[in-house]
Amino acid sequence: MASSLGAILLALLGACSNDHGSNAKLPAPTAVTPQNSSPAAAIPAPPDSGPLPAIDASRAMQYVREIVGFGTRPIGSEAHKKLENYILSHLKGDDVVDDAFTADTVEGKFPVRNIIAKYPGTKDGIIVIAGHYDTNYPLRNVGYVGANDGGSTTALLLEIANQLRGKKRDGYSVWLLWTDGEEAVRTWSDSDSIYGTRHLADQWATDGTLKQIKAFLLTDMIGDADLNVDRDHSSTPWLEDMVLQAATRLGYQSHFFGREIAVEDDHIPFMKRGVPCADLIDLDYGYNNVFHHTPQDTLDKLSPKSLEIVGNTILETVRLLDRR
Numbered sequence: 633m634a635s636s637l638g639a640i641l642l643a644l645l646g647a648c649s650n651d652h653g654s655n656a657k658l659p660a661p662t663a664v665t666p667q668n669s670s671p672a673a674a675i676p677a678p679p680d681s682g683p684l685p686a687i688d689a690s691r692a693m694q695y696v697r698e699i700v701g702f703g704t705r706p707i708g709s710e711a712h713k714k715l716e717n718y719i720l721s722h723l724k725g726d727d728v729v730d731d732a733f734t735a736d737t738v739e740g741k742f743p744v745r746n747i748i749a750k751y752p753g754t755k756d757g758i759i760v761i762a763g764h765y766d767t768n769y770p771l772r773n774v775g776y777v778g779a780n781d782g783g784s785t786t787a788l789l790l791e792i793a794n795q796l797r798g799k800k801r802d803g804y805s806v807w808l809l810w811t812d813g814e815e816a817v818r819t820w821s822d823s824d825s826i827y828g829t830r831h832l833a834d835q836w837a838t839d840g841t842l843k844q845i846k847a848f849l850l851t852d853m854i855g856d857a858d859l860n861v862d863r864d865h866s867s868t869p870w871l872e873d874m875v876l877q878a879a880t881r882l883g884y885q886s887h888f889f890g891r892e893i894a895v896e897d898d899h900i901p902f903m904k905r906g907v908p909c910a911d912l913i914d915l916d917y918g919y920n921n922v923f924h925h926t927p928q929d930t931l932d933k934l935s936p937k938s939l940e941i942v943g944n945t946i947l948e949t950v951r952l953l954d955r956r
């Protein structure tokens with residue numbers, strides 16, 4: 633995810649020290665605000681008090697370990713194929729569909745496969761929870777494993793599936809979406825990035841699914857032990873407010889929205905089509921984001937507590953959406 637403003641500013645400064653990640657996601661370095669200065673912090677707690685969500689964070693962390701164990705997982709690789717099968721093997725008995733196609737990129741043609749697991753609710757409408765499972769392609773030969781960028785969210789979605797499976801949902805249907813081809817194959821641009829979601833948003837616009845989506849909750853790079861989820865200016869303000877409201881009910885608010893940036897990520901094709909979106913991303917991975925898109929994106933930087941914070945906040949956000 634590269635914010636163009638951040639990229640431009642860094643280009644002007646000539647300050648891009650991260651040559652591995654030619655397609656690095658860069659935050660716009662403006663609009664830094666003090667912790668919780670957002671007006672959203674003033675939203676009153678909802679009158680109802682549902683049960684508190686509680687994902688199994690150690691199980692989620694175990695998934696990250698196993699996923700990282702496949703090695704680097706860019707589109708077109710053997711390890712990517714293994715990961716597809718790994719994801720599907722954890723969704724046995726669930727209603728799973730995929731959106732598979734061939735992406736024509738500047739590095740050639742690649743198979744891309746979005747995987748969707750559907751958990752039906754009683755209410756008319758869909759909440760999508762998404763995260764990408766491919767890892768950075770340009771770094772495929774340097775021992776890059778993407779523990780946080782790719783690994784953490786793939787695992788978290790599998791754990792959220794465990795929480796949804798077999799329960800009657802008194803609310804909207806929830807669709808979990810493992811997106812593919814999120815990463816650029818060369819340099820992040822509108823045409824070289826988010827291959828999977830650009831395709832899927834088109835599909836869902838054509839088949840009418842898009843009109844049913846009440847909210848699109850995206851997760852990216854949320855395993856960092858030093859968790860600071862950014863407030864994203866490219867997301868929908870009321871939905872970001874609701875995420876903060878959910879985090880606040882759970883006592884996690886100090887991990888949210890200490891900084892405001894604009895992020896390009898898998899939510900953009902849906903934002904463009906009018907779907908309310910919130911991107912939960914921590915683009916401060918190591919001091920000054922130094923671990924992002926480097927071989928240092930490894931398991932030791934991650935914490936199960938961070939997976940728990942984001943997982944529970946998402947489930948609480950779903951509960952608030954159900955009651956909206």
Ligand SMILES: [Zn+2]
Pocket residue numbers: 633768781815925
């Ligand atoms: Zn990435």
